[in-house]
Amino acid sequence: MIHNFTTDHQVNHRSIRQFKDQSLTAEQLTTLYEAARHTSxxxxxxxxSILHLTDPKKRAAVREISKQSYVGANGDLFIFIAVLYRNQQIRHQLGNDDGRLHTTDIFMQAAEDxxxxxxxxxxxxxxxxxxxxxxxxxKNDPEKLIQVLDLPKMTFPILGLQVGIxxxxxxxxxxxxxxxITFDNNYPRNFNxxxxxxxxxTVTTYYDLRDANKRIDSFTNQINGPKLNQHESSRDKLLQALHDQGLALN
Amino acid sequence: MIHNFTTDHQVNHRSIRQFKDQSLTAEQLTTLYEAARHTSxxxxxxxxSILHLTDPKKRAAVREISKQSYVGANGDLFIFIAVLYRNQQIRHQLGNDDGRLHTTDIFMQAAEDxxxxxxxxxxxxxxxxxxxxxxxxxKNDPEKLIQVLDLPKMTFPILGLQVGIxxxxxxxxxxxxxxxITFDNNYPRNFNxxxxxxxxxTVTTYYDLRDANKRIDSFTNQINGPKLNQHESSRDKLLQALHDQGLALN
Incomplete structure (x- = not known):
């Protein structure tokens, strides 16, 4: 592969879940925003839109939903939101109707953005x-999250991002x-x-090195286990929450 | 903002729609794949998964669906696919059921990936x-696209990517x-x-500089116009196509 400053960072990506007790500087924050703003x-x-959660109460509420201690702890917490509200308001204020804003197609485009x-x-x-x-x-509990963030109709929280040192x-x-994961022209139907x-x-060795005291699970065992097993989950309120926000109705 | 090799590229991002008649080198292709592979x-x-379309017939068929002359023309064409098929097969071959793979939640996670x-x-x-x-x-015609790409159930084409020189x-x-697009703690409900x-x-000036002979439309006029106006569209087969693939059923 071709190595440069960008690709070297990409292939060395690790998810960081423990941060020093320091927030982004104003310049770092602007850089994050400008990179996001110039996306296709x-x-x-x-x-x-991006919601930057600095309010300790909101951060704690999101942490409670996510059930992960590092969410809204040290560092900065952002919620990336699909926003169809803005375009709805533009159309209303120019005397028009909602048009295609309630379709699954247009919601998915917003989620992609x-x-x-x-x-x-x-x-x-x-x-x-x-x-x-x-x-x-x-999104462990989408309805609760929308309530906690007090999001208007025609918006929907897609993913969070916790960052820091x-x-x-x-x-x-x-x-x-x-x-x-890469194929030429045809997706093979004969996976074994x-x-x-x-x-x-490789995965088992990775977990073993990470924490010798923790139960080690191969990739296929993880896929065959609780993550994907049928169970009651407030995550399944997703579709209802989308509909309640006026999104992906048809 | 903070300038480095990566962020400078990011804030100078332009969508390129015209490429020289040259494909990616093997090394460039690997670099693209490795960057994608290391994503969260x-x-x-x-x-x-990523489908690399090199077959002229398939490229032409996707171009016809997308109605954009540069799709599958010069350069390389990739289709990024949500793949729940692999995990379904893993569970089946280990004697398990499909579990949560048909939920909207798990489909959205695949789309996010x-x-x-x-x-x-x-x-x-x-x-x-x-x-x-x-x-x-x-995705102008999701059913047609799935047919053209001959995708198995439990997979779904999310976005294409055309790249090159x-x-x-x-x-x-x-x-x-x-x-x-950036807000602290609260999403404002008083957009005007x-x-x-x-x-x-600014947008009007941009279009004017780009092509003085073309009709110039401000951002708000675009939002108030045909893009979002109600109309019959094969793009609205999206939800049915998802369901036909066994995805986002509840």
Whole structure:
């Protein structure tokens, strides 16, 4: 592969979950924002925003939803939001109707805007020698989260991002090999679990080195376990929460 | 803001839609793949893959769906796919059921994996002095696209990415100002279109410089126009196409 300042950071990406007790400087914050702002936007609709949570009560409330102690602890917490509210207001104030804003198509475009921008924000953070972690866990209870953030209709929280000065040096987590995730022209229909034998061993070794006292699980065992097993989950309020916000109705 | 090799590229991002007649080198291709592979993955489920379309017939078929002449023309075309198929197969081959794989929650996690990885791929491309454009247009007809790509159930095409050696130097497209997309703690409910007066003027000037012969539209006029107006669209087959693939069923 071709090595440069950017790609070297990319292939050395670790999620950082422990930060020093220090917030971003104003310049670092602006850099994160500007990187996000210049991200590609679907059909130039610009349907995302970033909520920076500095209020200790809101941070604690999001932490409680995410059930992860590092969320809203040291460092800075951001919520990337799909925002169809702005475009709805523009249309209303120009005397028009909501048009296609309630479709699944337009919601997904907004979600794409927010997610692409988040990756750019994280890339900017890592380029400055800082670290971060993407937080899917904020959606553990989507209805509660919308209530806590007091979000208007036609907006939806997509992902969180916790960033700061790293206070840990985790190992690089082994990913599926390229031949499992890149294909020419055809997606193969003949996946056999035996293809992951070596990878499972690599993952097991990784966990063993990380914490010898913790139960070690191969990749395929994780996939076969509680993460994906059927269970009652407030995460399944997602679709209802989207609909309640006026989004992805058809 | 803080300037470095990475953030300078980020704030100078332009979508490139015209490429020289040359494909990525093997090394450039690997770099794109490795950047994507090391992207954060929701719950370590690793639910995405990249399809590299080199077959002229497939490229032409995707171009026809996207209705954009540069799609699958010069340069390289990639389709970023949400892949729940792999994890379904792992569970089946270990004697388990599908678990939560058909939920909207788990589909969205897969889509997030694919979208984050795509931004990382584009960032890697731009760091190598190449250019690219994110293709939402591949979903103009989701059912047709799935058919053309011959995708198995439990997979779904999320976004395309066309990359290559730039053969144009477009102006930087003006984005909404930071005070419209970044907020502390509360998302404001009092948006007034008058806040966008200056921005509208900036966008109009941008289009005027880009092509003096083309109709010039401010941002708010675009939002108030055909893009979001109600109309019959094969893009609205999205939800049905997802369901047909076994995804986001509840």
């Amino acid at each position: 936007s679907s059909m130039f609709l610009q349907q995302f 927010a997610i692409l921008a988040l990756q750019n924000a994280l890339t900017a953070i890592e380029s400055m020698g800082l670290g971060g972690v993407v937080l899917g866990s904020i 790293p206070d840990q040096e985790p190992q690089l987590k082994p990913r599926l090999p390229l031949d499992q 679990i035996s293809e992951l034998k070596n990878y499972d061993q | 993955s929701s719950m370590f489920l690793q639910q995405f 694919a979208i984050l990885a795509l931004q990382n791929a584009l960032t890697a491309i731009e760091s190598m002095g190449l250019g690219g454009v994110v293709l939402g247009s591949i 730039p053969d144009q130097e477009p102006q930087l497209k003006p984005r909404l100002p930071l005070d419209q 279109i008058s806040e966008l007066k200056n921005y509208d003027q």
